[in-house]
Amino acid sequence: MRYSIWRVGVFIAALVWPLLWLYEAWSFALGPDPGKVLVDRLGLGVLILLLITLSMTPLQKLSGWAGWIAVRRQLGLWCFAYVVLHLAAYCVFILGLDWSQLGVELSKRPYIIVGALGFLGLLALAVTSNRYSRRRLGVRWKKLHRLVYVILGLGLLHMLWIVRADLKEWVIYASIGALLLIIRVPPVMRRIPRLTAKKTSSATKA
Template identity: 70%
Template sequence: MRYPWFRLAIFIVGCLFPAWWLYEAAMGLLGPDPGKILVDRLGLGALVFLLVTLCMTPLQRLTGWAGWVVVRRQLGLWCFAYIVLHMTAYMVFILGLDWAQLGVELRKRPYIIVGFVGFLGLLALAVTSNRYSQRRLGARWKKLHKLVYVILGLGLLHFLWIVRSDLQEWAVYASVAAALLIVRVPLIWRRVPRLVGGRGRAA
């Protein structure tokens, strides 16, 4: 296994945040509605992991270090794990496992549908993230995994719909996402190695 310490560090970070948040909830440190705080933090954590995942290829291009790309799949799977935890926390703490209430929530809060569509996209990417799927799908694998940009847009829309009264935090994440998309524009992407003197392949 390449870069085991880097992989281990990412694993520890991925586990650390939910564990700490659960500790805070158990100690009564999350205020009067800890369930909602957990739901929000897990969702935001998934968005952060998605953005960090998309940073890996530009970082490899800039630095020439292959370790960034090696952990890209691991980071993507952590994004998926956080989304699963986000949805589980929502069902447990917000709905109280009352499935009948879900229909009411969908009518009142259509951003849930947007989030669920994003989850389905992440599920497709997670299921096909292994080397077997890469070999089996061939050239179609890269096309499928370009869904990540659609998923990012859905995630930001979901987040925007929730915090529409306070856009400052959302704007930060949207700006990072925009920068990551702009740098992938072919004309800009081809110039990156010349600007910093590095070499790399687009992915």
């Protein structure tokens, strides 16, 4: 099977991080409030994986290597897996499975609603990521999966609301996200293969 080693490598890399964070939380290696740190890390992991997933198409166009696209669906599903873990960690470590506190949390931290909308968006994409859904939905499938750009915006807004005091890290992720969106503008996207061809031609002549 083509790219099987590459696929397995991506799978292992995506699996290792949450397992490591869970172990560190269990062994109290994440400081005095390991639950909160675990929730934050899983949430950041969702955003990073989402950015990596969105970078697969530009990388394929720039390099001409189809392996990037071969793991795009897997990375998207890992985004959903991480957001499920993020939500589960929040329910266990922040709410303490006390659902009566959810209303209080929502009133104090409205960014939770933004995060919940992002979760629902990723759920819709994960459920329809299979070939059957693609055939069934036809042209509507692409329209539905453009929801990923809205989800990215929600994820960045969710993070911005949380880290208002220190925006340095947020600006990095927002800049990468903005670049990935600009690249997808049709005139820019059409120029990428031309630029790649020019570089290859120049390298051959040299």
